[in-house]
Amino acid sequence: MADFDDLLAANRDFASDFALSGFDGVAHAGVAIVTCMDSRIDPLGMVGLKPGDAKIFRNPGGRVTPQALEALVLGTHLLGVDRILVVPHTRCAMASNTEEEIRERISASSGQDASWQTFGVIADQIQALTEDIARIRTHPLIPTTTVVGGFVYDVDTGLLEQHL
Template sequence: MIDTNELIRRNAGFAEGGSFAGLRLAPSGSLTVIGCVDPRVDPSAVLGLELGEAGVIRNVGGRVTPATLRTLGMLAKVVQARTGGPGPADNHYVVLQHTDCGITDLPPFPELLAEYFEVPAEDLAAKAVTDPFAAVRLDVELLKRHLRAGVFVSGLVYDVATGLVDVVVPPARVAA
């Protein structure tokens, strides 16, 4: 087990490096990644991102849920409060899901999934819980309906066996 003392020791090494100095609240890469909490799929490591390049939202399955949409809405308000505007027009939102995801083990618990997606249990089949490629396509379309026009949205699936990412939905601008 990694205990608090170990975390403090590691943090001291991080602080000594000073890589956090001068970072802004807004990601320098105008990138937000929605990914899974699975420890094998740290979006920063998988995508080679540096500290400060991207905002990362992680949840079970890396899914775009109503809670994810609320989080994105709050982040948009933070940007508006800090900048007085909607943020860069070239913002890019990436849905990153992966193979061998634990969410694929949850169909025997429809009440849990229904609560997570905030849908009736009879609508769960439409959420493609057992297929990350279909789920990415669904979630990208959901994002497009909720994000402002002009930003980019794409969808990726990370293969935990090979370490490679497949582009499932190439980047496209959200239409007006």
């Protein structure tokens, strides 16, 4: 149990002035962000939002997976989302390694054969972003009035560059 003591102590500090009690769960700024799980990304901070303003979906590479689409459908119909940003980033491990390289690294780290596991590497980040934006815009359950944009976040400058 001691493995999490530092985090539980930080949580008690966080909860001591917790301001979201009773919050309705709606995205108050009407925004959803699909981005990578990379810890260099602050999804809310990078666009000047705060907790409660947006729905965030994170996964390796920031791809629009079936699970991300599910979240976006829920967000647009039930949680006040009317703008969607898809935001991969520079120097992403999923875009700078091959599937084989990732498998080899995982195998070496785990001591187990990882050749059977897929990791969804991205050969061309802009092409993948283009496909992901199209996937959202053509989804039958995403309203056509929803504004969808594709951006790349620069982890070295903090800037977003709009591509779509």
